[in-house]
Amino acid sequence: MRFLGILRASALCLLVSAFHGTNCQDLDEKQMQEKLMQEIAEQRKELVERLSKSDAPYSLQDMTFFLGILRDEADVDPEAVLKIGEKIHTFLGNFGIHGEDAKASLAIFMEMIQEYVMGLFSSTKQLSNEERAEMRKTVAAILEQLPKSYVDTQAEDSTIDLPSE
Template sequence: MKLLGILRASALCLLVSALHGTNCQEERRAEHEELLKKIAEQRTELVERLSKSDAPFSFKDMRLFLGILRDEADVDPEAVQKVGEKIHTFLGNLGIHGADARSSLEILMEKIIKQREYLLDLFSGLIQQRSYEASEASEVDAKSYVNSQQEDSTVKSQAV
């Protein structure tokens, strides 16, 4: 009888932890999708702002724009062309022309790629840490439930 109670409690704990893990994964997936939507909207707004602005082009603007091109975001091709012309003007104002401009852009793209890889590694590490913490929490919940069931069954058996 006592063994049957322990088995029921263990099965229930496994079910609770499995459901908890599934809910956490769905929540993380939804958060990730929402974040991707926000990023896409911000990129589109940035390209539109850069293409319509008469303000001088800055290095930060160029870096952001090249990051967008690197991700092949869905943006208006005409806006991309206008921003590309601004990049050309920006580099010309810095005295960078022809092959030098091309190599400067390649170096900049490499730096953007390295930074993105670092951020992706950092982000995946945080996700793994959250998953681990969630699994630990569900294990603690399951163990405390089993312990309480065992105590209940012990008290009941002593009462009988």
């Protein structure tokens, strides 16, 4: 059992050294974990910002990654989140998901944004019930208008035929 503890500490030490270039022998295990988590959070944030500014289309893997980040992170720029939403809508269109189906998929995404925004504000300061209700109304009003500009106007017959198995 002691051997596993030493092995785990050594692996953590190597990761911290690789990311930070610091001598991990000066840190205890808790400090190493904190440094590592901080580095991972910073890299995820940078990746979100970089990809939200990119013109490249998203893959399914990108979408899964971003939806996971939106659930986990509270420090991602809201502008980047909205750009990601737009790209996800385009992604759905590329697979022939248009009209009402795209609206429904985007509505789910918008709910996630609303949760994200509410989480962002509630984590930075304690909100009263009145402030929370007002915030929800404001966010809902903004989000209500977004799908209209994202809705794909392509006809139903322009869907992509996927090969059958």
